[in-house]
Amino acid sequence: MAWGEGNHTERDPGMLQLKLAEYAARHRARWQRGFQFSLFFLDVLILCALAIVYVEYAAGLPAHHALEASLNDSYINFASYHAAHRALPLAVEEIAVVPTGRGRADVVARITNPNRIWAAREVFYQFVTAAGRSLPSRTFVLPGEARVVAAFRQQVRPDERVRVELGETAWRRVDPARVPLLDVRAEGIRYTPLATGATGIDFVAVNATPYSFWAVPLTVVARHAGGVAGVHAITIERWKIGERRQVSLIWPDALPAVRETNVQFAIDILDPSVFMPFEGREAPYPGF
Structure with a gap:
């Protein structure tokens, strides 16, 4: 047998396995204790994390309840919102009949827009009588405005109740702050009995205003103690900035003692076509 045969060195795989097995047997109990401690430490970490989550949850409960309460208070019911902000219908008020003779009469009414942000563009x-209907007419009523409308020489009995039917209405939402109040007015109103029995005004x-207008319809309503004494309508054309236009009208009949005169200027400021251009400009004023 050659030298070294039958002897095992440290590099022999068998000897390494034996040493590893011996080392594992000696330290097995320590490894088990380390593994158990690791599991215990992991359990502690998990419990700490759960405790932190619980504390944060408990601390956020009041804020969560407050948020729920605020949502209940500020919840938007869109159906109720639209119902509260929709355009309210126009109202017809003070329908009056002014006899003009021979079974005819002038009928006048006031159409009121109760909305603050909706304009009836x-x-x-139509005026409806027992004899039929007046010709269909159209007008506009700005927010919060009362528009006087009239139909002349209608066939109406003295004791008849006339009614007004409103047809289709085109609405437009507007910003009240951007709708200017136009300073147009009637001054020096004077009635004059004429020799023919008529009445002049x-x-x-x-x-x-700082604007000029192509055409401005005027409705003049004279009132006495019993109501409307007379109604007249004309149109002022090419009404310039700062102009004072003399207006003369004739009622065909004698009017009773007039206590009040209402002159209404129908200027649709939402329509750019009613404005005349500035001097030296071709384009009309922009709408509001």
Whole structure:
């Protein structure tokens, strides 16, 4: 046998396995204790994390309840919102009949817009009598405005109740802060009995706005103690900035003692076409 045969060195795989097995047997109990301690430490970490989550949850409960309460208070019911902000219907008020003779009469009414942010851009109306209907007419009513409308020489009995039917209405939402109040007025109103039995009325139409208008319809309503004594309608054309236009009208009949005169200027400021251009400019004023 050669030298070294039958002897095992440290590099022999068998000897390494024996040493590893011996080392594992000696330290097995320590490894088990280390593994158990690691499991215990992991359990502690998990419990700490759960405790932190619970504490944060408990601390956030009041804020969560407050948020729920605020949601209940500030919840938007869109159906209720739209119902509260929709355009309210126009109201017809003070329908009056002014006899003009021979079974005819002038009928006048006031159409009121109760809305603050909705303008009736176009509304069709008709006066309805026992003899039939007046021709369909249209007008506009700005927010919070009362528009006087009239139909002349209608076939109406003295004791008849006339009604006004409103047709389709085109609405437009507007910002009240951007709708200017136009300073237009009638000054020096004077009634004059004429020899023919008619009544003349004179006044000055004052345009104190910074705008000029192509055509402005006017409705003049004279009132006495019993209601409406007479109604008249004319149109002022090419009414310039700062102009004081003399206006003269004639009622075909004698009017009773007039206590009040209402002159309404129908200027649709939402329609750019009613404005005349500035001097030296071709384009009209922009709408509001």
